[in-house]
Amino acid sequence: MEKMQQVVGRARAAFNSGRCRSLEFRLQQLKALERMVQEKEKEILAAIKADLHKCGHNAYSHELLGVLGELALAMDKLPSWAAPQPVKKNLLTMRDEAYICPEPLGVVLIIGAWNYPFVLVMQPLIGAIAAGNAVVVKPSEISENTARLVADLLPQYLDRELYSVVTGGVPETTELLTQRFDHILYTGNSAVGKIVMAAAAKHLTPVTLELGGKSPCYIDKDCDLAVACRRITWGKYMNCGQTCIAPDYILCDPSIQSKVVENIKAALQEFYGEDVKSSPDYERIINKRHFKRIVGLLEGQKIAHGGQTDEASCFIAPTILTDVSPESKVMEEEIFGPVLPILTVKSVDEAIEFINRREKPLALYVFSNNKKLIRQVISETSSGGVTANDVFMHALVPDLPFGGVGNSGMGAYHGKHSFETFSHRRACLIKDLKMEVVNKLRYPPSSQKKVDW
């Protein structure tokens, strides 16, 4: 379709004009984004509510708060991030200038996901703008209200040629991916991640793939179960389980399994009350397709708590499964829903072995009072990131890179890492045209004397 070619062509021409090179310009655009988030807060929260049945408080704290924080950080740090970094020189280059110069890549593509539809396009966008690129944003069509809003709002606040929004589904995205970009950041699942990378390979376009997996959560016998379970409950059922770093399943000793269930039930009661369905703080599954998928995972499982569903409203109650078998369907794919399987293991070594036999997850969680055990779990496993004794929080430390490894993704962003992801670090060596005598050593004709020196 010509449309995609035009959009990308316009962005490239705008980039080549050079106006986004200046820091003042970039700061101006970031400031405009900040105004947008502040002025259109109501509309943004309404769109997210329409897409995910998410209450204002949740939507604000899950999506807007992070965006505002990221904007403030980028505006504050941009001058230092964009400055050339001098590097250590050797004897031969002592009198020269040697430094690394961060430069924009060009035209970058950001493909968002539906589960946190606003922040997952905005946070990468902030980094891409800060790094001086032109950007094409493709929000997820599944969260259609937010997608439409983003398409409406961005042109009202940002430079229209440099930053554009493309809406649409699979055919539009496929067409978009035939165009040449200078970086693609995709958030979504591994299957599509492979398609994005294969499309990028045709143009030798570097990619950042924020994918997913089954994030394991090991609970040690030696820990404050009430606290651990409250934190896990918060993370698991937030956004109705539709979070890439949600604790997917629990591994624990059989002797504490029932206590874990009791504690989670208590936390659920605390959070959502007796009738979860009527709590304004509990979300819904995004659509019927995912609803059916998740309900299918409950088949044949021992439901220790929850299990109630209502297709009309895409409601699935917070559910706990016990004595789950590693071969069951619920253990084959990322759940991405409010279903928490518990599998029993007899030791931390068994837990580690279990985790290592599977694809590397995006996040890994371990709860224990024993620091040595925590260190062991971290050292003997691999994952995108880790939080010990809580969930999610590593994703909220701006200076920690956020990304996957193996099947859960490649590359990282957040904070300074976004800026670096969307920049090219160009090595620069500037020499003097004089002092030629020093160079004589390297020129032919050569002799053993020269080599030995």
Next chain:
Amino acid sequence: NPYAELVARLRAAWLSGKTRPMEYRVAQLEALGRFLDEKKQEILEATALDMGKPRFEAEFSEIILCKNELHETLNNLSHWMKDEHVYKNTATRLDSAFIRKDPYGVVLIIAPWNYPIHLFLVPLIGAIAAGNCVIVKPSEMTKNSEKLVAEVLPNYLDKDCFAVVTASVQETTRLLENKFDYIFYTGIPSVGRIIMTAAAKHLTPVTLELGGKNPCYVSDTCDVQNVAQRVAWGRFFNAGQTCIAPDYILCSVEMQEKLVVALSKVVNDFYGSNPRESPDFGRIVGDKQFQRLYALLCSGQVAIGGETDEAERYIAPTVLVDVLPSDPVMQEEIFGPILPIVTVANMDEAIDFINSRERPLVVYAFSSNSKVVNQVLERTSSGGFCGNDTLMHVTLTSLPFGGIGSSGLGKYHGKFTFDTFSHHRGCLHRNMGMEVFNALRYPPYTQQKLGMVRAASEVKRKGTCTLL
């Protein structure tokens, strides 16, 4: 798959955790050092046989530069391996937040033929330093070097964790069907696409060190003799078969004339009146490459050199003048001892010329006026940049070496190699106590909670995320 067993064996070794302890990595790296010391003669002989590589060039590029990287790595490994602690915000003040450098697992290094030792060894140093198991696939073009690496290198390294595979193009395709945790490829863009496509099937991250046509702008204000020496050295080193060689010159008509005179003297100074007899000038690696280069000689006019000898795969250090952008020599990366000069009216035209083409691995600019050098730097884009010299920016291990666009993705050298082969894992180790601080984030949500959360965030213009 003929390589499935080998990959499985290395993966089992990887899962055993053998390669993780620092002492193990240091021992393997020191063994690599011994390989370079003990097999120096064999390396020099192999590269001489493969492509007539002059002894000085081989020693400099295949031994000395490798040892520099090795020493840099051994000197700094413990520091590089340490967890990097990061700044914490209010919510995580009492916690431990750090970046852990995890090895990827089983990595594959595919090396080209032009610097057959250097271009697998330097990545290998970083891959081992980062704690991975490694399969090395040296180039099948340089048969003597390939044989040396395949037969001798494994004796220095732990055979459980490191292997050398010799493979033709078809066999390499089969090798790539296996799942690796990282692939590092040095070569040409067309094959880079094939590698990345194969990697995509397994979501394997890659570094591609490719190439392009590295432009070399020479302004009218310069010491022509010095420029000629530095450019000639970079162009004719390894008979032009260097990914960062200055590919073509852009300069004014007047400068072209002066440069030809100066270059003529330099070629004579370097190689004597008959470079074919100089022990310091190399040969083309293979017949196909020779034929390809021979065909490029019809572009423009031969001002210096132009002699060839097919039997020896010798092409004289050659300078072509009055070359047009449409000439054959300007359509592909030359990778040979041929230096075309394309004339432009001024610096702006040169910059436009550079920017209308694919982004190269390096842009060179020569001028005694630093403003000119800076202009070219600021208004172009490339993997790296070197002002007033050629090649030297890659000898500084503190500078990242890599391309952009079709000249590559990713970077290495020094610490950058270690970082390339590590997964940077964000870790947060929290306290189990202090639960009261988390209360704000839990449902049920009240207007009051929301208000507190907002208020906390409004203060933070000094920019970090706040309580949740």
